[in-house]
Amino acid sequence: MVAVSLLFALSSVMGVLSAPTRVSVRGPILYDGRAPLDFSAADLDASKEPFLTVVKGSNNASQYTQLLGTTELPTPLWNTAGNLQTEQVLAVSIDNSSIFTPGGFAQNGFRRTDIIAQQGGSPANLLNITQVGTTVFHFSVKTDEARPLNDTHEYQPVFIEPSDGTHIFDLQLASGSPFTNPTGDLPAANARNFRVRNHAGQTLFESELTNGNWHNFAVQVDWDNRTLAVLYSIDCAELQPVTGVEPNESAAPGLQGEFHFGLLKLPLVNPADSPEDQNNVVAFGIQEGTLEALKFSGIFVEGTQRGIRAGNGRAIRKIQA
Numbered sequence: 001m002v003a004v005s006l007l008f009a010l011s012s013v014m015g016v017l018s019a020p021t022r023v024s025v026r027g028p029i030l031y032d033g034r035a036p037l038d039f040s041a042a043d044l045d046a047s048k049e050p051f052l053t054v055v056k057g058s059n060n061a062s063q064y065t066q067l068l069g070t071t072e073l074p075t076p077l078w079n080t081a082g083n084l085q086t087e088q089v090l091a092v093s094i095d096n097s098s099i100f101t102p103g104g105f106a107q108n109g110f111r112r113t114d115i116i117a118q119q120g121g122s123p124a125n126l127l128n129i130t131q132v133g134t135t136v137f138h139f140s141v142k143t144d145e146a147r148p149l150n151d152t153h154e155y156q157p158v159f160i161e162p163s164d165g166t167h168i169f170d171l172q173l174a175s176g177s178p179f180t181n182p183t184g185d186l187p188a189a190n191a192r193n194f195r196v197r198n199h200a201g202q203t204l205f206e207s208e209l210t211n212g213n214w215h216n217f218a219v220q221v222d223w224d225n226r227t228l229a230v231l232y233s234i235d236c237a238e239l240q241p242v243t244g245v246e247p248n249e250s251a252a253p254g255l256q257g258e259f260h261f262g263l264l265k266l267p268l269v270n271p272a273d274s275p276e277d278q279n280n281v282v283a284f285g286i287q288e289g290t291l292e293a294l295k296f297s298g299i300f301v302e303g304t305q306r307g308i309r310a311g312n313g314r315a316i317r318k319i320q321a
Contacts (some may be wrong), residue, residue: 001203005263010303020241020316028305030130034065034087034300052123055114057097062111064098065294066091074297075140075214076236077311081230090296091144092262096289109267109285130301134222134318136308139261140214140298147293152267154179157294162257169228170197179266181278196230199251201291205230205242218297220319226251229319238310245321263294
């Protein structure tokens with residue numbers, strides 16, 4: 001596992017990895033979740049492609065997810081057309097109404113707003129496009145300083161979730177403390193860190209969450225060999241590999257899932273609950289119900305046949321074992 005902070009240059013991480021080889025061509029975009037400037041609140045409410053917006057509370061999707069138009073710039077990595085803004089930032093929020101109720105079962109332990117990648121009216125249509133061979137999932141995350149997160153909770157802002165509820169990989173945002181039963185000391189050590197984790201929940205890469213910066217990630221998934229590799233940068237810096245090719249073998253062969261991004265907040269254990277209920281993180285626990293948010297941009301998935309987009313119009317070869 002590699003750890004890095006904003007004050008600890010990425011070059012020191014690169015010292016233990018092979019320098020990336022630049023290439024002049026890039027792989028195909030398989031899914032583009034960068035919200036165009038004409039995408040509207042009504043489009044969010046209607047779950048218009050490329051987003052499925054049903055994982056939320058009882059209000060309209062546009063109450064929980066705000067399109068920021070030209071009021072805030074997205075990650076600068078992909079705005080290469082004469083430095084003109086080409087996408088909108090998505091601010092994804094939760095409050096005490098953010099209780100998802102699938103099939104009539106209220107997930108009272110969580111507060112969540114998820115945006116799910118879809119094509120042709122269904123996330124399933126993307127599985128055999130974005131989750132075969134070797135593909136790369138890009139996402140950029142930024143804090144919302146007006147609606148801060150709670151350092152005592154665990155958050156999972158990005159993940160690929162199969163039907164069994166596991167994650168092929170996820171971004172665990174420990175601008176919070178990992179859920180434990182019983183609850184440990186709060187906030188946990190390194191509570192301002194985020195972690196990219198594999199299917200087994202093992203941390204592959206860890207870095208400090210800083211306010212005011214775009215944190216750019218790319219996760220390379222080799223679906224055949226069941227491996228992961230992580231690339232990372234801050235703001236306009238080009239993506240660099242921060243891990244080697246790491247095993248993801250607890251993910252069964254052929255396992256695929258929906259690509260989610262947004263804000264999933266886990267509860268704290270409620271001492272008043274029964275021991276059985278204390279272990280049911282989905283349905284029970286303590287939530288403050290506060291208004292919290294994260295900002296997203298640069299969401300897309302690409303193939304690696306001709307390289308990985310690193311930003312600023314450049315590309316590198318896929319990460320090799």
